[in-house]
Structures are given as structure tokens and as C-alpha cells.
Amino acid sequence: MKRLAAALAALLLPAAVLAATPTAEDQLSEVFDAIEANRPDDALERVNALLRDHPNFRLAHLVRGDLLLARARPLQTFGNVVKTVPQEKIDALRDEALARLRAKRERPADDTLPRHVLQLNAAQKHVLLVDSRRSRLYVFANDNGQPRYVADYYVTLGKNGIDKTREGDQKTPLGVYHVTANLPKSKLTDFYGAGAFPISYPNEWDKRRGRNGHGIWLHGVPSSVYSRAPRASDGCIVLSNGDLETVGPMLQVGLTPVIIADEVEWSDARSVEAERSALATTLEEWRSDWQSRDTGRYLTHYSKRFSAGGQDYAAWAAHKRGVNAGKRWIEIGVANVAMFRYPREDFVVVTFEQAYRSDSLKNTMRKRQYWIREDGAWKIVYEGAA
Secondary structure, three states: OOOHHOOOHHHHOOOOOOOOOOHHHHHHHHHHHHHOOOHHHHHHHHHHHHHOOOOOOOHHHHHHHHHHHHHOOOOOOOOOOOOOOHHHHHHHHHHHHHHHHHHHHHHOOOOEOOEOOOOOOOOEEEEEEEEEOOOEEEEEEOOOOOEEEEEEOOOOOOOOOOOOOOOOOOEEEEEEEEEEEEEOOOHOOOOOOOOOEEEEEOOHHHHHHHOOOOOOEEOOOOOOOOOOEEEEEEEOOOOOOHHHHHHHOOOOOOOOOOEEEOOOOEEEEEHHHHHHHHHHHHHHHHHHHHHHHHHHHHHHHEEEOEEOOOOOOOHHHHHHHHHHOOOOOEHHHHHHHHEEOOOOOEEEEEEEEEEEOOOOOOOEEEEEHHHHEEEEEEEEEEEEOO
């Protein structure tokens, strides 16, 4: 038993505080805690209880097997099963154990916020952040425009990691996306478990970089399993069915952001607010300069790398000069602003409702801009309908 405890030492956590209804992860943590404390009977009792609640939890079966074998002989490693079991299956379960328990051990401090979420608009009730390194999905609620932690969950990602570039590469995309549909269990095969929520890959930035592919979903698992290995999907984000049933009601089609990162960046609230405020000021200057019809000043907000709708910066500038020259007055309204920092890139995705009025035209639209840092200033590198 001491050798089993040593083999699991790298996975162990302090005992979790039991919630009214403990999750499978809470129960698994307590099993490992009992093993470390050299309480084998307690550990076996706890893992049996876990398996009664979740009989298809393969990782728990592996741990139970270790506990039973430890009664007969010393165990040399975690997952000390007979050699007839394929090694890749044991390795996958070990990876899952490490991912689950490291995420618990490396929890962000209570006084930090995800740097990726600068501002939610009033209609967005939640935002999802996927931390690829930890195989973790974090859920935040909208607290007056700022993210407030709700919960986090183990997830499976693409077999070949993240940063999808092409169809069939079995990678999960990296970027800022939104939920685009809700596909109920009744319309899917058992492979997708409790349901599925497609996301908006490829987005505007993906297309600009020549990335392709489709069918990236958040979905559940087949009924025969509780969860899958950390890297086992064809690019989708996969949760256990119970976790998906918890997260699903929080998701809003067309509204809920899904940010997929190498690793979630955590920062103090003051720093996040300073960055949000600086960009909000720049956005207001852009609006005011456009409304003033001072086209030269308005165009200073655009990067020379700008492109959208088949136009580069020069074509865009010429178009705007022509349009503004024909207006006697312009009024621009900006409302319901959302701002998300793009993973691995130095730009922010800004989405808002734009109300445009002039002496000859009136319209409203949902607009999306990508603001990038150039020479210490924010510049627009992409703009289009959202």
C-alpha cells in the first residue's frame, strides 16, 4: 500500500470539502487522499461508492483494481494491471488522472480574473474558457460586464492538440468563438452523448489566415463511458454527459463566447480593468472621429495591415473618403460592447451594436472589429458584420 501511495504521490491533493452532492472528481480526489494517508479500506470504500454513482468511470475502475491488487502484492506503479491490457489505454487513464488532479492543485487565486475577458455585453450571461494545457473548461457568469467564476470541468480535446489549421488535422482550434446552435440528444447518435453545441470555427481571423475545416462542437460522450482521455477527440471539446447537462442550460445560441487558449492567463482585477478602460476610450475616439467626418483622423484608427471584404487598407481608405465626402452629417451610436483578448495574439475582438444615421442613410448592425497593438497604440486590423 505504501508503494501505491508513492506511485500516486504526484497526483495527490488535499482532501476536497464535500459539497451537498459531490462530483465524481471530488470523490476521486478523496480516494487518492485516503491512499496517501495509508487508509486502504477507506480508499476502497470511497472508490466503490464512486463506481456505484458512476459505474462507467474507467479511471475509477483502474484505481479500484490497484487497491485490490495491493492487498496481495506491492504495486510498482499507478495502473499496475496485467500485461494483456493495451498500454495505450493505461497511459490514457494516467493522463486523465494527472489532468484532473493537476487542475485542482493549480487552481487560480480567488482574487484573479481571466485576462482574456475584458468585457461582456449585457445579453451574454456566461463565457466559457478552455485551458488546453490543463484540459479544463472554466465557466464564468456575467457580473455587471465582468466575469465571475462559476465552475470548471475536465474536458477532452483534439488528438493532435490545439491550433487547428485544416480539415481532418484532429486539432482543436485556438481563438475566440461563439455557440452557434443547440443540437439535442434526440437528434444525435449515442457518440455525442447528452447533446452538442457547435461553435463558430472558422472565424474571421481563421479565414484570413487560410484555415479551414468545420464541425467543431462542444458535446458529450457515449453512454458506455464516463469520460475520454485528455487528447482523444477529432477536434471537438468533449465533456462528461453530466457536466454537459450542467453547462448546457447556461449556453445561449449566438451569444455565449467560447475562448480556447493554450493556457488561461490570470491577472489582477485592476490590470484587467486598466486594459478594458484604455480600449473603451480608443473605441469612443473611433466613434467620435467617424461622426465628425474628419476622415483623416478617423483613418488613423486603422492599421496599414487592415483587410476586410476583399479590401486592403488603401482600398478601404479610398472608399471611406468617398462615402464621407458625400455626407452633410453623420451620427454613430455604439452599444452592448463585448471585448475578448485573443489567445496567442496581441489583439482584442470587439463586438457591438452600431446605429448609423446620416442625411441619406439609416441602419443598425452587429459589428465585429479586431483591434491590434501597433507601436503602443490600438489599431483596427479587421472590421465587418458579426
